[in-house]
Amino acid sequence: MTQSLTIALAQQNFLVGDIAGNAELIVKMAREAQSKGAELIVFSELALTGYPPEDLLLRPSLQTRIEAALNGIKAASAEIAIAVGYPWREQGRLYNCAGFFADGEMLGQYAKQHLPNYQVFDEERYFAAGDQACVIDWRGTRIALTVCEDIWHEGPVAQSAELGAELVLNLNASPFHMGKQPERMGLLSNHAQNHNLSLLYVNQVGGQDELVFDGASFAVAANGEAVLQMPAYEEALGLVTFADGTLTAATDSVVAHNDELASLYQALVLGVRDYVNKNRFKGVILGLSGGIDSALTLAIAADALGAERVKAVMMPFAYTSDMSKEDAAEQAKRMGVNYQSISIEAMYREFMAGLATEFDGLPVDTTEENLQSRCRGVLLMAISNKTGYMVLTTGNKSEMAVGYATLYGDMAGGYGALKDVYKTKVFALAEYRNTIEAVIPQRVIDRPPSAELAPDQVDEDSLPAYPVLDAILERYIERDMSAEAIISAGFLRDDVMRVLRLVDVNEYKRRQAPIGVRVTQRGFGRDRRYPVTNGWKAGV
Amino acid sequence: MTQSLTIALAQQNFLVGDIAGNAELIVKMAREAQSKGAELIVFSELALTGYPPEDLLLRPSLQTRIEAALNGIKAASAEIAIAVGYPWREQGRLYNCAGFFADGEMLGQYAKQHLPNYQVFDEERYFAAGDQACVIDWRGTRIALTVCEDIWHEGPVAQSAELGAELVLNLNASPFHMGKQPERMGLLSNHAQNHNLSLLYVNQVGGQDELVFDGASFAVAANGEAVLQMPAYEEALGLVTFADGTLTAATDSVVAHNDELASLYQALVLGVRDYVNKNRFKGVILGLSGGIDSALTLAIAADALGAERVKAVMMPFAYTSDMSKEDAAEQAKRMGVNYQSISIEAMYREFMAGLATEFDGLPVDTTEENLQSRCRGVLLMAISNKTGYMVLTTGNKSEMAVGYATLYGDMAGGYGALKDVYKTKVFALAEYRNTIEAVIPQRVIDRPPSAELAPDQVDEDSLPAYPVLDAILERYIERDMSAEAIISAGFLRDDVMRVLRLVDVNEYKRRQAPIGVRVTQRGFGRDRRYPVTNGWKAGV
Structure with missing residues (x-):
């Protein structure tokens, strides 16, 4: 007789x-899935605490709270089976668990x-x-539980297959970085083909401090093909049917990450939205x-929160060009945000x-530039304190890397949208955003970048051209290449030594920088x- | 025949x-020890990189640099044997190693x-x-290598004993916290008596970002008695002689941690000195x-760096009392620091x-208080940028905990001396410092604490009395007690709920706070x- 099982993949945004609160959301989604015909619903890794809970995991009352939450989930499992992730303490040790609850009971618990x-x-x-491994025989189907990182290794899926698993549930909390989705897909496809089993990849979605989880959950059949792809950057409930060893989608697939810039932009929007909300x-x-930088940040903020929740302030000084004043006002007008x-x-x-008295006889230096920046920081923070609007910083990764930013000045704020986005990518994202609607005046994109902290200043007076700078930074920071290795790759020794030194000596600034969305490795x-x-x- | 071995314990401050540079220091100290009659010198954990090297350990060229440094150490070992800690990569894995070098060769290498x-x-x-375990038979003595944490477990010393070790070298990078030295001593004494062997505990000394290593190296004979105690908070070379199974000191012992406040004060001084230098x-x-807070910070700064390297700035506003102005000027005068x-x-x-315009019609709130604080922060940072003097922040742990501090205001700076010192302890330390010499005007200690950001303001208007506040904080932060558990211990529910909430919601401020000396667990x-x-x- 053919067994048929309808399963929901629940891609949720937990706090x-x-x-x-997370337990309530889980029970609510379980009911919704049941109303759509599902007999089993699968949630993400550590769904009960949200991910990552960090040192909250060390609080002694964690277990009491988890037990209370699991009682509610057990009760709800009388109506629909629930696979969910949570921390669990046993014999003095804490495990990162996935539990399988059905008919009001826990049928199995797997430790990552x-x-x-x-x-x-x-x-x-x-x-x-x-x-x-943990393989549960439920309604005639042999279902294995695995958690996130397990799938990046051979062992856990192979163990599950040895125990006869036909369907592997993989509960994830997998943060986004550029280019990650094809990796995930390839991994699961290999597991499916190697062991002739189907896999469900369920990821949480949402921003949590510096991390953005993209969701993009999917299902892979035993032939290695993705039969369901769920959306990225939003909550969703997907349905699949597993019958007689064959996995098929019961809801529509989407293209989760349609192009790199669009995906990156959405990640930044989600990061800002969730941090603020x-x-x-x-x-x-x-x-x-x-x-x-501030133009793109404004666009992200308005897309994340709606124009009515965004205030923009131009804070001119002697070195602020008329072009800057005009373009700032113009962009605010185009986007419909409050402007002053x-x-x-x-x-x-x-x-x-x-x-x-203190400065008497001492030459002008960057102190005066920093002072301008700090006057702006104080103004923004005062408005923030008075109104409850959080200051969004506008610095990008290239600046954070070389310390081209003022502590307590333009670095003052609660969150940085572009903190992990190199300047060259900032340009690309601005162009991308304008393809949807021209919200950023073209002149802002075309003019040479300048901090406007001194007369006729442009960034490339004191830094290599951004394409060169970013290429050096990416090699040093993300690929851990040494100075000599970067020079051998074709960069000027002077540029490399100067940039690397700037990165090294500016760690103190970064240590006090606001959190920002992470989008690289x-x-x-x-x-x-x-x-x-x-x-x-x-x-x- | 009686074997006799003279061994130096090298308590050094590495960068x-x-x-x-660290390798040079190791070779220099080895020569010095040899000139004092030592045949073996023992350094601390990861002496070559300093501790903790953090993500520098991920740099691919680490191994190249370590190999070069070890070549120098091997060469030096032709004259005197050297036991030293360093990271070592083998078959794709990195180990935290202790190596034993003698006669120009490596005789043994232990992995933590x-x-x-x-x-x-x-x-x-x-x-x-x-x-x-790694036990080396050298000049008739069986010497075991262990690294730091190893000594806090039974295994490594027991393994060494089974292999016949008579003398266990324990290379440490053990940061100070209050009350730690008796724990270390007790552990080693137990090992000695349980296994009938002698142990040398060698710790690094100095500040590294938030950590302070107190040194306080010591030697324990097989009967469990400490035969040598080296000083805390300074570099030192101690000598012991191991002859016929008996360990004896060849240099004088000191009292390393004579009393809690004195020790704590010295830890703060060393943390500030090393960060600045x-x-x-x-x-x-x-x-x-x-x-x-600022009075005690000034004392620490002057003790750390000398009065001539310290500038104090009073930045009065309408709410600054005459008493404050007089006492600040008086303290600066007593300590001989630059004052303006x-x-x-x-x-x-x-x-x-x-x-x-923005504030029109809105009531006065903490915004105006923060603005005062930020004007002060901007002034200090401007002087810092112009002169190369780092801003030392003055906030204490009680304030950091409940967010009673202004981001980019009094939190602006490079390092915080009192960041991990509760307010009640600040009072005790001020009293302690004045027992040596009355540098802090007594009125500063006696008056009720006030931020002077509003008319007639005192801290206890908005916070519980400091002894109560600190007791709640210590239970929540350091002992992980829940609200209900703290209330059960005898505190008012309202106080507890309010304080815990303040701690929780002010994490964003702490995330942008400067580094400061860690002195608690x-x-x-x-x-x-x-x-x-x-x-x-x-x-x-």
């Missing part, structure tokens, strides 16, 4: 730490075997590793300079007056843990 | 990342078996664990408010004028990794 402890991941700080800010405020202009001339003048956050006090010199 | 991956430690991010700042500047006063009235007025740094976006609510 880290809100165990009771491969704990990532690299890049942004610290799972060995919290968890002990499991050492065996989950932290309950009324909206965001940002300094609009007439330059491309507040000059920093008077504050700057009073600071310099107060400092006259090495962002400036949990990902890259460099000492500030550091005697390493660029070389071999 | 993280400066492999060539217990890798700490908790609190501030991330060793599983970098290292694979070793699985066997290793990062090559000319000196430090700080805002002297007339309050106790710059009013923030004019800058504050201009900011409010610029914000008049849970500082606000690498030690406590909480999400900013966090739905966890205080309760059970």
Whole structure:
């Protein structure tokens, strides 16, 4: 007799730490899936806590809260089976578990075997590793549980296959970075073909501090083909049917990541939206300079929150060009955001007056540039404090890398949309956004970048051209190449040594930078843990 | 025949990342030890890289640099045997090793078996664990190598004993926290008595970002008694003689940690000194408010760097009392530091004028208080940028915990001396410092703490009394007690719920706070990794 099982893949946006709230969402989605004909619903890794819960996992009352939440899930499983991820303590050790609940009971519990402890991941700080597969025979189908990283290794799927699994559930919390989706797809396709089994890849969606989870859950049949692809960057419920060893989709597939720039842009939008909303800010405020970084940030903010929740402030000084003032006003008008202009001339003048004795006889240097930037930071923070709008910073990864930013000035704020986006990519994203609707005045994209902190200043006076700078940075930061290796790859020694030195000596600034969306394989956050006090010199 | 071996314990202050420089220091100290009659010198864990090297360990050229450094050490070992710690890559895995070099050769290499991956430690991010002891028979003595954490477990010493070790070298990078030295001593004494062997505990000394290593190396004889205690908080070379199974000191012992406050004070001084000097700042500047936090910070700074490298700035506003102005000037005079006063009235007025439209009709709130604080931050940073003096922040752990501090205001700066010191301890340290010499005017210690950001404001208007606040904080932060557990311990429900909520919602501020000296078992740094976006609510 042919067994047929309808399964829902639940791609949800959980709030880290809100165990009771997440449990409610799980039960609600289970009911919804049941109403659509599903007999089993699969959630993502650590769905009960959200991912990553970080040191909340060390709180002794975690287990009490998880037990309470699982009681609710067990009860709900009388109506529909539920596979869900949560932390579980047993004999003094904490495990990253996936549980299978049906008919009001727990039928199986799997402990994750491969704990990532690299890049942004610290799972060995919290968890002990499991050492065996978990295959459940339910309504005539042999279903295996696995968790995230397990699928990047041979063991857990092979173990499951040995125990006769026909269908492998893989519960994920897999953050987005550019180019990741084809990797995931290839991995699961290989597992399917190697072991002649079907796999469901369920990922959470949403922003959590520096991480963005793209969702993009999918299902792979035993022949290695993806039969269902769910959307990226939004909550979704997908349905598949597993009958007689064959997996078929029962809902429509979409193209999850249609092109790199579109996907990247959506990741930035989601990161900003979730940070602002989950932290309950009324909206965001940002300094609009007439330059491309703030222009793109404004577009992202308005797309994330709606124009009515975004305030833009132009804060001109003696070096601000008319072009900048015109373009800032023009963009704000095109996007329909609140716009005002507040000059920093008077504050700057009073600071310099107060400092006259201290600065007497000393030459003008970057101090005066930083002071302009800090007057702007103070203004934005004052409006933020008074209104409950969070300051969004506008700095990009190239600037964060070489320290081309002012602490407590343009670095003042709660979140950075472009923190992990190189300047060359900022240009590409601005062009991309304008293909949908020309919200950024073309002149902002075409003019040479300038911080406008000194007369006739342009960035390339003090830095290599951005295509060169970004190429050097990417090799040093993301590929860990040494100075000599980068020089051998065809870059000028002077450029390389200067850029690497700037990266090294500016760690102190990055340490105090706001969180920002991570979109590469090495962002400036949990990902890259460099000492500030550091005697390493660029070389071999 | 009686074998006799003279061994030096080298307690050095290494610079993280400066492999060539650290190797030079090792060779220099080896020569010095030899000139004092030593035949073997023992250095600390990862002495070649300094500890903790963090993600420098991921750089591919690490191995090349280590090999070059070890060549120099091998050569030097022709004259005196050297035991030293370094990272070593083998078959694609990195190990935290201790090597024993003598007669120009490596005679043995041990890989650390217990890798700490908790609190501030991330060793599983970098290292694979070793699985066997390493006992070297050298000049008739059986010497075992162990590394740091190994000694906190039974295995490695027991394995070494089984292989016949008489003398165990334990290479450490053990950061200070209050009350740690008796724990270390007890552990080693137990090992000695359980296995009838002698142990040498060699620790590095010095500050590295948030960590302070206290040194305080010591030697324990087979009867469990400490025969040598070396000083804390300074470089030192100790000598012991091992003859016929008996360990005796060949240099004088000191009292390493004579009392808790003295030890804590010295830890703070060393943390500040090393951060400033290793990062090559000319000196430090700080805002002297007339309050106790800045008073104690000034004392620490002057003790760390000398009065001539310290600048104090009083930045009065309408709410600054005459008492504050008088006491600040008086303390600066007593300590002989550069002192000036710059009013923030004019800058504050201009900011409010610029914000008049935005603020029209809105009530006065903490925005205006933050603005005062930020005017001060901008002034200090301007002087810092112009002079190369780093801004030292003055906030304490109680304030950092509840967010009683202004981002980009009093939180602006490079390093915080009191970041991990509760307010009640700040008072105790101020009293302690004054017992040596009355540098802090007594009135600063006696007056009720006030931020002086509003008329007649005192801290206890908006916070519980500090002894209560600190007791709640210590239970929540350092002991992970839940709200209900703290209430059960005898605190008012309202106080507890309010304080815990403040701790939770102010994570975003701490994330952008400067680094500061860690002196407890849970500082606000690498030690406590909480999400900013966090739905966890205080309760059970």
